[in-house]
Amino acid sequence: MTACRLDGLPVELIHNLFGxxxxxxxxxxFSNVSLYLNGIINGYTSYHVNFQSINRTDFDLACQHIVPSQVVSMTLSNDEHTPGLMKIFVSRFQLSQFTRLKSLKLIEIGAEFWECIMTKLVELKDLRTLLYINPNRLDEWVSKVCSKTITKLDESLAKIYAPILPQLIRLRLSHGNYLKLVQLSNLRHLVLNQSDGALLRHISFAAPQLRSLDLSVFYEESYPEIIYPLPQVTRIVLDVQGNFLSINNIERMMTNLPRLKHMKLTGNCEKNVVDGYRLELKAKHLVSFEFSFCIYDILVSSDLDSFRTSFWLQEKQWFVCYYSKYFFTMSYLSKITDGHFVLPTYSTVLDDTYFYTRTVEYKSYFNNELLERRLHNIKKLTLSTTCNLSTVENNIDLNTIQILSIELLDEHFSLAQLISKMPSVHHLCISIGPKYLLKHIDWQIMENIRILEISCSAIALTDDTIAELSTIFPNTERLHIRCVCSIEMMLMFLDRFEHLLTASFQYTNFWLNFSEVSETAHSQLQLMQDLEQCSSNYPYTYRITSTAVHFWL
Incomplete structure (x- = not known):
């Protein structure tokens, strides 16, 4: 090793750089650059370990060099991007070794590792942040069983790790059933996927320093309040389930939050919430106010007139829209329209150009539909109907496309020509037969594709087809196959795609009736046995959910 220019910098400055x-x-x-830097690396005591979406090489490197007592924050993830990571981690480390840990973030770690993690929390005296993130989406790559199992586990383990909760400043959990018996005297930020009136009433007394609240709450009329008085809260994100909200409910909530500056609110609502005058009185001190209300009464344009005042349009610039029973602020537009560009039925936006510049997803529902203006900020394009290339080019600036999803193609459509005009595209989703796809791309090599998703019949995936796909998409790093795959087919993909970091395969049907559960359990057990037998020949770890197997290479 030779000296380098960094050797002239003081240790404190390099420590700041490491942050x-x-x-x-x-x-x-920085390792092995110079003896000076090696010494600083060895003596540094504020490492941030982040294993979310990490590749296997970097993970192994970190595990080789980590000194647990020098780590202050850590993210552990066992999701589809790092399946099997937890099994390796717990074989090398015990959580109690991380004596200076201040922040711990857990992402889909799985029920089988929940106990060994949570029972050690009481030994982490410096811990101030605990975040558990579980999937809030319903798709074929996530096991619903895992989340339910963890809910039962953390209820049974609550008494063990409850003593550390009063020392926490930040807390995120899937639910807070057991928090009703805990004092949260230092808590500033709380996120809960599930809550109810009884819990929120307890939080109003048990967390006097709470500043930020993000939760989904089931609203029942048996509780007089949806949100109880929280005098210190300045930010709230609230999804209300259950009974319909009225304008009185919303006013009462905002009255109970006297220092509120930022609010996001979603839920089913009565028509009387469409009252800009009353909301203005409560929202005038807010810096941001975003909402999405599902209203089953039909609105007309004049219903939005109270939101066309100078307060809403000039002072705050909070524009509202109505489309397909939803009354919402602009930030919710893409969620309401499911990614398809549409102009709302009614809005307070004075110039429709606003919608064209804000849209980031576009889905082609209509044959050769020409838009009045071109879309310049589209990140995801979905072709779900037959259309020609010129129509796509006229509607969209292709330079910004990062994700291309193909659900249907005209027989004469040149996909290769389309992709060649998308310099930023790196993620391709295919819902047509692979052979049909290969025909449309004229066998051109797509070197820029890093993420490849294929949904098709297993019959379409022959040995030759897999070989052809690996040739056309040689730089694929993340692979998702949405069809029932045998283990032989899975291993064939792992063999052919040389640069894979992760791969996910369906091995059974997505939706199971009761009579199929035992058969699926048997398939899962057999799959685990087969994967263990093959693991000596393949450098992978894996994780099996109720319908899919995920590999980390």
Whole structure:
């Protein structure tokens, strides 16, 4: 090793520099550059370990160099991007070794590892942040069983790790059933996927320093309040389930939050919430106010007149829209329209150009539909109907497309020509037969594709087809196959795609009736046995959910 220019910098300055990097980045970039830097790396005591979406090489590098007592924050993830990571981690480390840990973030770690993590929390005296993130989406790559199992587990383990909760400043959990018996005297930020009136009433007394609240609450009329008085809260994100909200409910909530500056609110509502005059009185001190209300009464344009005042349009610039029973602010537009560009039925936006510049997803529902203006900020394009290339080019600036999803193609459509005009595209989703796809891309090599998703019949995936796909998409790093795959087919994909970091395969049907559960359990057990037998020949770890298997290479 030779000296480098960094050797002239003081240790404190390099420590400040390290604060911008995750641990594996520090080890990869700065190790063995000079003896001076090696000494600083060895003595640094504020490492941030982030294993979310990390590749296997960087993970192994971090594990080789980590000294647990020098780590202050850590993210552990066992999701489809790092399946099997937890099994390796718990074989190398015990959580109690991380004695200076201040922040712990857990992402889909799985029920089988929940107990060994949560029972050790009481030994982490410096812990101030605990975040558990479980899937809030319903799709074929996530096991619903895992989330339910963890809910039961953390209820049974609550008494063990409850003593650390009063020391926490930040807390995120799937639910808070057991928080009703805990004092949260230092808590500033709380996120809960599930809650109810009894819990929120307890929080109003048990968390006097709470500043930020993000939760889904089931509203029942048996509780007089949806949100109880929280005098210190300045930010709230609230999804209300259950009974319909009225304008009185919303006013009462905002009255109970006297220092509120930022609010997001969603839920089913009565028509009387469409009252800009009354909302203005409560929202005038807010910096941001976003909402999406599902209203089953039909609105007309004049219903929005109270939101066309100078307060809403000039002072705050909070524009509202109505489309397909939803009354919402602009930030919810893409969610309401499911990614398809549409102009709302009614809105307070004075110039429709606003919608064209804000839309980031576009889905082609109508044959060769020409838009009045071109879309310049589209990140995801979905072709779900037959259309010609000129129509797509006229409607969209293709330079910004990052994700291309293909659900249907005209027989004469040149997909290769389309992709060649998308310099930023790196993610391709295919819902047509692979052979049909290969025909449309004229066998041209697509080197820029890093993420490849294929949904088709298993019959269409022959040995030759898999080989052809690996040739056309040689740089694929993340692979998702949405069809029932045998283990032989899975291993064939792992063999052919040389640059894979992760791969996910369906091995059974998505939706099971009761009579199929035992058969699926048997398939899962057999799959685990087969994968263990093959693991000596393939450098992978894996995770099996109720319908899919995920590989990490």
């Amino acid at each position: 911008y990097f995750a641990a594996h980045e520090i080890f990869s970039i």
